[in-house]
Amino acid sequence: MEASPETKQPEKEVIGVFVCHCGTNIGGVVNCEKVAEIASQIPGVVVSKDLKYACSDLGQEEIRKAIKEKGLNRVVVASCSPRLHEYTFKNCVEGAGLNPYFMHMVNLREQCSWVHMKEPELATGKAANLVKMGIERSRLSTALSPREVTVEPSCLIIGGGIAGIQAALDIGDKGFKTYLVEKEPSIGGHMAQLDKTFPTGDCAICILAPKMVEVARNKNVEMLSYSEVVDIQGYVGNFTVKIRKKPRYVMEEKCVGCGVCAEKCPVKVPNEFDMGFGSRKAIYVPFPQAVPLKYTIDRENCLHFKTGKCQLCVKACVNEAIDHKQEPEEIELKVGTVIVATGFDVYTPTRKGVYRYWEYKNVITALELERLINAAGPTGGHLVRPSDGVEPQRIAFIQCVGSRNLKIANKYCSRVCCMYAMKNSQIIMEHSPDAEIAIYYNDIRAFGKGFEELYHRVREDYGIEFIRGRPAKLTKDPVTENITIRAEETLLAKITEREFDLVVLSVGLIPNPGTAPVQKMLSLPVSDDGFLAESHPKLRPVETAIEGVFICGCAQGPKDIPDSVAQAKAAASAASTLMIKGKHIVEPLYANVNEELCVGCGLCAELCPYHAIEIAEKDGQSKAVVTEALCHGCGTCAAGCPQHAINQLQFTDQQLMNELTAALAAKNSAGGE
Amino acid sequence: MTEMQFEPKIIAFCCNWCSYAGADLAGVSRFQYPPNVRIIRVMCSGRVDPSFVIEAFKQGADGVIVAGCHPNDCHYISGNQKAATRAEFLTSFLEEVGIDPSRFKLEWIAGSEGEKFASTVKRMVEEIKVLGPLGSEVL
Numbered sequence A: 001m002e003a004s005p006e007t008k009q010p011e012k013e014v015i016g017v018f019v020c021h022c023g024t025n026i027g028g029v030v031n032c033e034k035v036a037e038i039a040s041q042i043p044g045v046v047v048s049k050d051l052k053y054a055c056s057d058l059g060q061e062e063i064r065k066a067i068k069e070k071g072l073n074r075v076v077v078a079s080c081s082p083r084l085h086e087y088t089f090k091n092c093v094e095g096a097g098l099n100p101y102f103m104h105m106v107n108l109r110e111q112c113s114w115v116h117m118k119e120p121e122l123a124t125g126k127a128a129n130l131v132k133m134g135i136e137r138s139r140l141s142t143a144l145s146p147r148e149v150t151v152e153p154s155c156l157i158i159g160g161g162i163a164g165i166q167a168a169l170d171i172g173d174k175g176f177k178t179y180l181v182e183k184e185p186s187i188g189g190h191m192a193q194l195d196k197t198f199p200t201g202d203c204a205i206c207i208l209a210p211k212m213v214e215v216a217r218n219k220n221v222e223m224l225s226y227s228e229v230v231d232i233q234g235y236v237g238n239f240t241v242k243i244r245k246k247p248r249y250v251m252e253e254k255c256v257g258c259g260v261c262a263e264k265c266p267v268k269v270p271n272e273f274d275m276g277f278g279s280r281k282a283i284y285v286p287f288p289q290a291v292p293l294k295y296t297i298d299r300e301n302c303l304h305f306k307t308g309k310c311q312l313c314v315k316a317c318v319n320e321a322i323d324h325k326q327e328p329e330e331i332e333l334k335v336g337t338v339i340v341a342t343g344f345d346v347y348t349p350t351r352k353g354v355y356r357y358w359e360y361k362n363v364i365t366a367l368e369l370e371r372l373i374n375a376a377g378p379t380g381g382h383l384v385r386p387s388d389g390v391e392p393q394r395i396a397f398i399q400c401v402g403s404r405n406l407k408i409a410n411k412y413c414s415r416v417c418c419m420y421a422m423k424n425s426q427i428i429m430e431h432s433p434d435a436e437i438a439i440y441y442n443d444i445r446a447f448g449k450g451f452e453e454l455y456h457r458v459r460e461d462y463g464i465e466f467i468r469g470r471p472a473k474l475t476k477d478p479v480t481e482n483i484t485i486r487a488e489e490t491l492l493a494k495i496t497e498r499e500f501d502l503v504v505l506s507v508g509l510i511p512n513p514g515t516a517p518v519q520k521m522l523s524l525p526v527s528d529d530g531f532l533a534e535s536h537p538k539l540r541p542v543e544t545a546i547e548g549v550f551i552c553g554c555a556q557g558p559k560d561i562p563d564s565v566a567q568a569k570a571a572a573s574a575a576s577t578l579m580i581k582g583k584h585i586v587e588p589l590y591a592n593v594n595e596e597l598c599v600g601c602g603l604c605a606e607l608c609p610y611h612a613i614e615i616a617e618k619d620g621q622s623k624a625v626v627t628e629a630l631c632h633g634c635g636t637c638a639a640g641c642p643q644h645a646i647n648q649l650q651f652t653d654q655q656l657m658n659e660l661t662a663a664l665a666a667k668n669s670a671g672g673e
Numbered sequence B: 001m002t003e004m005q006f007e008p009k010i011i012a013f014c015c016n017w018c019s020y021a022g023a024d025l026a027g028v029s030r031f032q033y034p035p036n037v038r039i040i041r042v043m044c045s046g047r048v049d050p051s052f053v054i055e056a057f058k059q060g061a062d063g064v065i066v067a068g069c070h071p072n073d074c075h076y077i078s079g080n081q082k083a084a085t086r087a088e089f090l091t092s093f094l095e096e097v098g099i100d101p102s103r104f105k106l107e108w109i110a111g112s113e114g115e116k117f118a119s120t121v122k123r124m125v126e127e128i129k130v131l132g133p134l135g136s137e138v139l
């Protein structure tokens, strides 16, 4: 459908005014008959009536009848807030053959009768004035039609952690083409690094690996690992995406993942997947269950790249999969919907902080602990201290590191640290029943299903000690490298000093650095905490301010695996709804350029938060051109144009000024007409 | 008009997503405020051209409020930031032409802040009553 205002405008306004009593909601304060009577005097008004309930079938019938009988070309309904019933009355007038955009609503309930309940006379005067404002504005209404855009039946998912994987599975299973883009060599995200998962203690990789395999096998899912999104243009239903596949220097089609190359590779470097504790080769897979199971050469450390000499992997590979000359590859995709599932990163303790993470070897983070107790980790699941490789007996956890702390500006609770500290305490106790574990906490948050039960279990069955208090100072014994924690135990009202073999910092969750570029490309709003913002905290939890773009998992905020999966399923469902319909209706609120007035200065293009305006050459002159599908209808361009050459449909300068003039022309400013 | 009778005319431009919703909530919650205000609905506080505000004063408004979503909450990402920049300009402009800049206010009112909407209007009406009709400060 074409979206421009219709050329044929009715010559003269034939206006009908309907003043609703809303039972006694309006009628109990405002004298509706009088308001209708005053409105009937205004030029152009041919019908002015008060109705008991305008929104009822009877009321709507009355409006439709008047349109037909009197040939109304403007309808002003003075009733409740347009946020409530605008749609109802637009439908109503359309039923009588009038373009719905000729209906205008005036708010007499929420913004008049309900807020001036003790001043019926003034309220009546104000109501009459509000109706006049509506009439004057409606004179300039134009016939419009909502625009329909088609929605490409395909989805781009950015981030291959558990949230992205789950969303890809759900959308792929519904039959839509899905692209799953992951920047690392393997999908899996943080969950792949964890040992067991609270509250039930399932092994993380055991429940994750089958899903990783499933998503790789799904016919509708195209996995683009070791790839990054470099550009996204377009709008709901029609996004054009540029993806850069980084060179692995190993041909994916030829590599069978046998690992002979890595056996032969002479370069050993710390493995980032193991948080630097274990080592890997310069040609590697990050972990044995990696998907895709394809080797990657780390260019920075590869001897071939450093010296140009080494060819050991090339010689070892019987499939001739290694290609040191591989170049990055650019892929362009068209998708209808986008899901951002870029996850989180763990907070890194500050260099100068009291916990001495950078100084003391026996102070580690919780994610490092996950690798040290993991059967597939560098120590085979045998927990040892970094300083001497000895099994620690006395272990302390310090909670809320990087969370709930105003000083470092992370005010929020990371929502998983209480539970992962308990889970890991339990795992340690199962391995070494004689260990002594203390958890220094501020408040325990065990709010989820089965969480409180775990809290009780670790206290009562495993004897984990919970100490309320934030440690003030950590010191190291120069010989043993044991750590002494000095803290005020607030429940005992005592300052204590206790010695431990190992201290684990329960670090909080922060936005993944991979989120920011995607956030900028899509102009996604961010919440105060730095995570991506949903469009409504309760009712639109996975939608964003950008239509067709959805968020899930820790990209939206810290959360555990069950919540990440639930959100992923919600985002998949929301994206699928759009794709199943195949089209999307856009309200005609967009900006409109008057080319005669436009001088092509480009200020509007700069103001537009959606890159919807471009300056283009037209007959040798620069003019602003609006891509209507990209325009969200905020009107900030119209407010900024020095030439008044750009306007917003339904909210034109003239319409707003008509309203203003009618408001200020009222005789009595407290009341009205 | 004697001073006792002075009833200020106040125009409030409210963004659809937060402040207009906040005004609706004031109604739903029955928070009472004086009837001197006329709300003009815009989609975003970023839609309010400074010339609208100047025009309002020209046509006899005694006070003008521009109300939008709190910082970072704008439905259109950054419209309220633009409103804030324009408000700075307006404030100095009004000062220059001899209109008391406190006749103009930029307010952040969320959809959940019905109480704030009501109290903002109340306060504005009281303050302007003290200032007197527009023009009393122009010597």
Ligand SMILES: Cc1cc2nc3c(=O)[nH]c(=O)nc-3n(C[C@H](O)[C@H](O)[C@H](O)COP(=O)(O)OP(=O)(O)OC[C@H]3O[C@@H](n4cnc5c(N)ncnc54)[C@H](O)[C@@H]3O)c2cc1C
Residues within 6 Å of the ligand: A158, A159, A160, A161, A162, A163, A164, A181, A182, A183, A184, A187, A188, A189, A190, A191, A194, A196, A197, A198, A199, A227, A228, A229, A341, A342, A343, A344, A345, A346, A366, A367, A370, A416, A420, A423, A512, A513, A514, A515, A517, A518, A552, A553, A554, A555, A559, A560, A561, A562, A564
């Ligand atoms: C120490 C620790 C222990 C935990 N223990 C538990 C537990 O026992 N039980 C539990 O329920 N939860 C636990 N959690 C929480 C759990 O890890 C998260 O809920 C889960 O990993 C969130 O998944 P996600 O997919 O949202 O994010 P991630 O796992 O962070 O995945 C995001 C993925 O997106 C990729 N990515 C980021 N940016 C881009 C980009 N621009 N382009 C392409 N790809 C990108 C990343 O590389 C990553 O693979 C724990 C967390 C920590 C830190």
Ligand code: FES
Residues within 6 Å of the ligand: B015, B016, B017, B018, B019, B043, B044, B045, B046, B067, B068, B069, B073, B074, B075, B076, B078, B079, B080
């Ligand atoms: S939508 Fe409320 S200020 Fe922009």
